[in-house]
Amino acid sequence: MISIKNLSFAFKKNKPLFKDLSLQMETSKIYGLFGLNGAGKTTLLNHITGMLFPAEGECTVNGVTARERSPQMLSDLFLIPEQFDLPSMTGTQYTEIHAPFYPTFDEALFESVIDEFKVDITSKLQELSYGQRKKFLIAFALATNTRVLLMDEPTNGLDIPAKSQFRRIVASLDYSNRCIVISTHQVRDLGAMIDQVSVIKNGEIVFNHGLDAIQKNLSFKKIPADSETDYIYGEEALGSVHAVFRAGAVNEHASEELDMELLFNAIISQTNNIQEEFKTVSV
Amino acid sequence: MKSLPMTNGFSFERFKWVTYRLLVINKKEYAFGIGGTLIGLYAFWILMGVFGSQQTLQENSTIVLAFGTVIYQIGGYVLTASIFSELQSPGSAAQFLTLPAKTGEKLFSGWVISYVLYTLVAFLGLSLLILVMSLTGNLLFDGEFQNLYDLTKIYLNNVVLVYLVFNSIFLLGAAYFKGKNFLKTAFSIFLFFVFMGILMIILSNIISNFAGPVMFSWSVYPFASFESSGIFKKLFLQLLYVLPLTLLFLTFSYFRLKNRQVA
Secondary structure (H helix, E strand, C coil), X not given: CEEEEEEEECCCCCCCXXXXXXXXXXXXXXXXXXXXXXXXXXXXXXXXXXXXXXXXXXXXECCEEXXXXXXXXXXXXXXXXXXCCCCCCEHHHHHHHHHHHCCCCCHHHHHHHHHHHCCCCCCEHHHCCHHHHHHHHHHHHHHHCCCEEEEECCCCCCCHHHHHHHHHHHHHCCCCCCEEEEECCCHHHHHHHCCEEEEEECCEEEEEEEHHHHHHHEEEEEEECCCCCCCCEEEEECCEEEEEEECCCCCXXXXXXXXXXXXXXXXXXXHHHHHHHCXXXXX | CCCCCCCCCCCHHHHHHHHXXXXXXXXXXXXXXXXXXXXXXXXXXXXXXXXXXXXXHHHHHHHHHHHHHHHHHHHHHHHHXXXXXXXXXHHHHHHHHCCCCCHHHHHHHHHHHHHHHHHHHHHHHHHHHHHHHHHHHHHHHHCCCCCCCCHXXXXXXXXXXXXXXXXXHHHHHHHHCCCCHHHHHHXXXXXXXXXXXXXXXXXXXXXXXXXXXXXXXXXXXXXXXXCCCCHHHHHHHHHHHHHHHHHHHHHHHHHHHHCCCCC
């Protein structure tokens, strides 16, 4: 569905952001795209949408080179950018004008998400708060039913009830034929929705595995601070250590639930050790 | 809900929709620009009638009309330079760049709005202004109805053809620059003429060293030499001059827009 091969890219005068980056993304999955600030998550999404061109390598969406920005490819792809400005028009007008560009647009879904979020689409979009505008764009994006849906920090700016509404709505979507990519820092908010974890570090994808593989290879557990058990990565908290172990390393108690934030921190600070655990796993 | 064809070739249906979208986005600027100018011109005409010297209403109207065509051009360039205003911020560029339509459809929409529609509306507005001036002239000033409509005095076709070329240059500026598009394009045009001037001086010096004194003639008004021809021949000659230049700048604009990346 999304294929990135040997992508290299640098902003002018800066050091390369991506070096030979390769990544495949398939249908029926929600990808969590994680990385530190400046790692290039947004830049990668911009390459997928064809808004940035690689210096080397290739990025294709459904077999079409992204930089071509062909109408067919773009009508099957939607991006919710982190920072966005909507044109000066009402929500109703925006929908009337833009929905025809997406042949699979689901009006009923749009109305139900708008109702759920309680957005007034008769108001001018520029008069709505940032959070309301974001809810509107999320509703529109979900209703386009495009096979590729990219969301850059989708819950930034949403209030707490809206975050759980968002999780509920996305979880209820039929994504058997869709590939959803969520780029976010809010791993605690969105971790539960994700099927596949992809991490960018130093211009490369250093981790790209599904939840099954993660749970098969790693365990997450809180142990006493003075415990002698070996772990790959740990964070001290109130006399205990919340740690990531090799699978089977903590036999005495069942492993706790996957902690996405802990996993991300482990991947960033112990990249080689984590990669070692997944050596035999195919992506 | 309407659904547009999503073929990869040029689609007229999609082009109409892109034009409609661009028109909705830019309508406020165009409405205020054209409406404000017409009201301003009418006020100017009244002031000329009240405080002016011995000029007739007909002469005042011709001045207003000539002034109107100058504003038509300059205002048009300002509006053209901002026709793709969405491209100027990363927040809105995504809306434009990922809109499922061909680059050619997007560019052609910009041209149709900034040239065809704008020219039609502007001259319809000017005609309406003349009509209003004709109708109100007798009430406000001398009590007799006068038909003040005389567009022939302003070389209408020349104005529209000159605007055609410069509009395509400002369209290129709209696709090329990332802010202050009008000023940057105007400055680029100015630099181009300065460069051409310097080039001519250097060339004339070089040539005169070998072949004696050389005289270049350079006219800012490019159609002066066609004025003596018949109307169709004149138009044909003007188009020969104008169309290749316009197509050249539209082609540059197309490639610039096609290769435009998010800031």
